[in-house]
């Protein structure tokens with residue numbers, strides 16, 4: 001093998017500029033994320049020097065581009081003083097070089113072999129993109145090393161690596177909020193750093209059309225701008241917030257992505273989520289408009305008219321320009337959340353339905369998608385859409401992105417269609433990472449471990465069907481996330497999804513991932529990623545006490561330090577450090593916050609710890625088993641004052657549940673009586689309900705789970721002396737499914753439904 005060209009000589013400066021803590025893989029490469037398929041640690045390390053060279057073979061433009069990228073990132077990482085260039089051509093790899101070589105012995109385009117020895121580094125792959133992934137691994141392996149001349153070394157090892165899935169994607173929704181060109185490029189860099197290879201670029205929405213289409217200039221002039229609703233919404237045109245990418249911007253971003261081996265799959269939404277386009281060209285709707293670019297979030301009724309041939313001409317024209325700009329094999333056409341109300345009333349849509357012999361509006365949507373697929377296929381491209389495109393019949397060659405659970409993935413793969421898995425339950429990174437103060441609670445929660453536990457290939461598929469699962473996608477929708485919140489939502493969860501997509505299933509290990517993340521957070525800091533900082537937790541179970549209590553906090557991130565206050569103010573960098581468990585002797589609002597070494601901090605976590613007088617029992621005799629209940633009719637948004645209302649039905653109930661009582665509609669129920677507890681101590685009540693509920697012991701409000709909400713659990717505590725105590729549980733339902741569960745725990749009682757044996761009236 002001939003090593004042809006030195007691309008760069010990398011001179012190094014001292015280690016003091018870089019990472020405060022140990023960085024990289026002193027333990028043989030095993031801090032790399034995503035975890036490589038096979039890592040064999042070896043003795044020693046390769047020390048970078050002022051004359052370390054990067055060599056390529058063959059000396060083609062593609063390999064050289066990867067080598068230059070490596071030189072650039074090394075320069076970035078170690079703040080090199082700059083490169084020198086000098087040709088050389090020995091037959092053996094000389095010492096002090098990092099050599100990149102292509103070989104025809106590696107059939108998988110993305111696989112690579114990385115050998116780090118004491119005197120040289122050798123990276124081989126079948127394709128430049130394989131080399132590129134080897135370079136990402138190398139970047140993560142670089143470690144601070146005081147003994148090395150440059151202050152930097154790479155541990156000796158052998159890595160053989162390739163991806164599990166070919167589609168390792170992230171969606172970025174630039175429709176709800178516009179993101180700058182530089183920001184999109186940075187997002188691409190962060191995907192590439194984690195060996196992800198698809199940017200699903202959501203470019204058109206009800207709230208904005210973001211791509212210049214030469215044939216339809218009003219898409220950018222009108223469709224890209226909506227009424228600003230918050231001060232922070234920038235950029236502006238007068239009172240309008242928005243923006244769009246010119247075709248030159250798009251070409252620049254596509255070329256940038258190609259240099260990072262990321263394919264951009266553009267999404268042009270149809271027939272729904274088309275408010276931006278319809279504001280610009282209302283004649284494409286069923287009613288003719290006029291419309292404004294939408295400002296409320298949600299699903300909007302105005303959609304493209306399925307009966308209008310002008311709509312298909314428009315969409316084909318748009319897609320023609322999109323195809324010219326994006327080399328991607330796949331074009332995403334959305335297809336999700338398309339209400340049919342306008343189609344049901346539109347003479348043109350109804351005429352189409354009849355003419356095509358369609359049964360209903362779902363089949364009309366299917367007609368719409370098939371017609372678009374025919375066009376895309378005629379241009380040599382493949383159609384991908386959200387799982388709603390299964391409804392009314394799937395277009396013959398369509399690929400399905402399953403978001404409403406995995407059933408769409410199973411249905412499509414079973415029918416022989418390709419699939420990308422991105423269920424809300426594991427892949428929606430617009431959902432909060434935790435139920436914690438300051439996090440968006442509207443959508444739900446997907447924590448890091450849930451992302452890490454994701455399996456993109458449903459178990460029920462046969463091996464043949466499973467081959468249709470191309471991979472996974474994490475979705476970053478931006479209703480509640482303008483550009484400056486994206487990092488916080490996406491990281492660290494992207495790291496978990498990247499590992500699910502890249503690494504062999506057999507090596508999946510949550511504890512080991514967490515161990516590697518401890519190092520990886522430092523890498524993210526160096527990359528300027530403002531990832532989610534998990535707030536402190538209170539590991540002491542009790543929030544009430546009679547005389548005093550020891551409260552212990554924990555820092556789940558295991559990085560930075562916690563500061564706390566006990567006077568109700570938010571902790572700042574001047575607040576005391578948490579040095580160990582705190583002893584409280586009076587009711588206290590305790591607040592704590594984690595501060596990272598670089599000054600970033602978590603949201604404030606808050607706990608109210610109450611000093612209570614133990615509640616004495618009441619003397620009641622002549623009681624009967626069970627509680628009384630009273631049912632009420634009415635429609636409320638929160639619990640009413642039931643004492644002011646007349647019940648429609650009363651009776652007794654053995655336990656607190658909705659059995660044999662109303663279960664649907666709009667109603668309220670109150671259970672009253674006594675609970676008997678066997679011992680003095682702290683009792684915990686857990687109230688799970690859909691919708692609101694509340695639990696009182698005597699006059700003490702112990703659990704407040706009021707309000708309109710889905711199934712949700714709230715807990716509360718009280719200190720009781722042994723004996724009987726007045727108990728009241730109130731509940732209301734405002735339509736939809738009903739649920740009410742009351743559990744308790746106490747001295748000698750593990751958490752359980754309150755049994756009939758302790759309830760009296």
Ligand code: ACM
Pocket residue numbers: 336337386403
């Ligand atoms: C989606 O979240 N509507 C695909």
Ligand code: ZN
Pocket residue numbers: 285286304305306307308342343346347348349
């Ligand atoms: Zn219509």
